[in-house]
Amino acid sequence: MPRRIWLARALAAVFVATIVFSGGASVTSAAEDDVVLDPKVIGDPDENGAPPSGNMDFRDVDAGNALTECPQAGSTDNQPKPLDQRAKDRVEQLSNGGNDVKTNQDYACFPQDETSIAINPTNPKNAIAGANDYRLGWGSSGFYATTDGGAHWYDGVKPFPTNANQARDHIDGGGDPSVAFDRDGIAYYNDLHFMRENDESGIFVARSTNGGFTWSRPCVPAGTTDTAARCGGNGDVRRPGDGVVSYFADNDNALNGSVPANDKNYMTAGPRPAGVLPTCFAPITKAPIAAGTDACPTSIIGVDRLYVTWTIFTATTAEINFSYSDDRAYSWSPAKAVSGSAPFCVGGATTSGCDSNQFSTPTVNPTTGALWVSFENFNTPDENQYLVVRSTDGGATFQGPFFVSVVFDANYPRSGALRPDCTARGQGARNVLTNSCFRVNSGGNVVVDRRGGDFADDLYLVFSDNRNGQRTSSNTDVFLFASKDGGTTWIGPTRVNDDPSQQPTIAQGTRDCGRVMGRVCPTTAQNFGNDEWFPWIDISNKGDLNVVFYDRRLDTASTAGEWPTSRAAPNGRPGNYLVWNFGAQCSITTTATVTATTTSIPAAARQCLGDQAAIVAVPASPPNPGSGDTIPGGAQTVFPFRNFNVSDTPSNWDYTFRAGIFAGDYNNVAIGPDQTAWAFWTDARNGRSARQQPGRNPICEQSDVFVDQYPAQNGGSIKNSATQGMDLYLATPCPLEAQDKGAKGK
């Protein structure tokens, strides 16, 4: 047994003992009656703890062989074309019918997924985007840039960071993309890089001064002192440490977890708070250097402070870390753990430590420079929780964590003993959905209102969970929580997706059937609603909230599919299979302060809130809702968000990557200065079945990344034409014209 699991189980045993011998003082009376059949083990990534990101899970996986030419629906480029006179199959013709634009320009069957997009505040026709991009045959960081409003895109793979080892000078595995602009229009690309066959990893930021067409190459400095630090070989003009946020070298050249791992980063940019002075940092020691000195000339100081948050996994912890740069990503402050401690955290390495976390996202108020970081926390007895921390001094100090909500994600279908169909397809012990085997998580993001003034303390946070579903029949929904007092107090939940959804009753076994003793799942899986997952939220300069998420509501009754045993009972149910990207909009025009002592939410603060939204009580101990409790968000009747499908075509995610087991870990939307929302997502409309060429791995499976734009206010509309030809997408063969010529015997 690996040491990591030993330690985790030992800690879990201590934790369980603590709960038992303390009389369960932290547990509600309802929960005391619940006996969880498979208790969580904090710190074990194979249990219901903080999961590593997908590109870390698949770090040593090859993605394809580039022999085939995949369908190209959505392409708008004017580049030269391959020699093939390839006939378009019916699905490709249908998939070309809308206005979705494919941003990746490669032809081969390599996937792109896990999307991030930003719009240049100085030029609304310039957008940059990032995704996990496997075109090299393994996972790395793809970039996509447009300067004509998204009509055409330039793309490529971002340069690999150099490491300190001159004999092996690049860190070629990558992913977890996050892109941002500062107010000067300089673009930044934040990502994770790692070696594929050992534990070396780092968090990096590259810089582009031409709208995302060329990128700086981060440099892990060689040398042992700041003055002797260097990049690469002779003649390398880069500043040592350029773009290096965090870096761990391996100590034994093996992929065995012998050193901490960086993971799941996200970035943002915003003004330094009043009174906060710009600072540079030395490349080796990370010692602070005042701006205006030789080592920190004012010429490199940026208009904004850049913030990156990420997770550092050790043998027993997964803390959210934070770093900032004032010099346009040339140097970064030392990593600082910010997830902290609170009475509602349990089972950590320290008393009340909130040290098992993932999915952090930062947001900065563009008027005050105040910073918030949201993340999911797993230091709980059973169900998990969303937390937020706040800094008003540029990250020198943090307040919180503040409690946002319980996250009901302990009851997802999970690859393993209970979903062996997914294990057989190659999925690890990860949360999945009914009918499918791609990994999912509950993570979302937080965004601060951009308007300042009375809105300066207003925050909006989204995540998804399975409170309205069961292990045997998922029904994940998207929920919004709002804060009107700077993140201390939260109001929610508001279900964002407006399709029918109902919470399993006690007679139906509750959300915890099969997981809690006495809660029995129905013999035949019930349909509580369709899955919505991977939400992301942004807000316009005028207060228009825009949420995107993946959605299955338009597939109401299909039963066919690529993997029969994943669609038939007990793993599947009719409908809820094909995927669309959806948008949801609601506008905030008024506000009012709401704190924990507010007795009634004023009307000015109720915009975009559903009828079940209420002030969230901050627990004095780790929350542990009982399986028989009625959970808010399960009986909402007022839906303030108008929903519409963004993608113009269905997509079968069984065609994404390695038998449909990975399609990224998040989704994205950004609103430009002209109030245009840009949705940027992944789908598999150009993927096809991989059955046709035995021995080739994989053939025809792939996903691409697409953009669509619409006004941030009242911009979208339901397009039922999106279901045209839907049955063709359920099982789509790899067309002979798209296959490797060798398979045709030529």
Place this chain on the structure above:
Amino acid sequence: MRRVVIILAALAAISCDASEPRIAADQLPNLVLQPADLPTFSQFGSGAQVTADAHAGPRKDPARFGRLGGWIARYRPADASVRNGPLVVESRADLFPSTSAAKQDLDAYSSEYETTIARSSGKKFGDVAVGDEARAFTFGGGADFFYVIAWRTANSTASVLVEGSAVSLDDALALARKQSARLSAGTR
């Protein structure tokens, strides 16, 4: 004196292992089911086992028992309309420095699948004749059933998992014996 005894015991163990039948590491790619073994199937995965292929449980650590490496291949019917017989086949092979280490891994297989069947109302079969020693399990329900045969041949362990709506132990045994023949052929 005690140190000398330990060294002698270790040497004895090494010499004992050195005389055992062995499968060499360069044989690994040949130790799993090959496309020729399943002529009506399509291979959708093949290669060295990677992190994502490791199951939670006692066999997760790639360095367990001094493991030298592993290979995996996955298959499904080439004809998408097929509903009878195996719909997914997973074939694994792992090599160890000694027979005793392979025995430990086979025990770990047992532990892993005993946990699985406990959670999903499955069962463990009695003796099955594959390789030097073997274990067999079944689990699943509804329209999704699984049979797993895990066995040891010399210093290797191997397994065949079959999944389908209408599958049987015989389906798994037939494939396991094909793979077992490959292991036997690779034993020197």
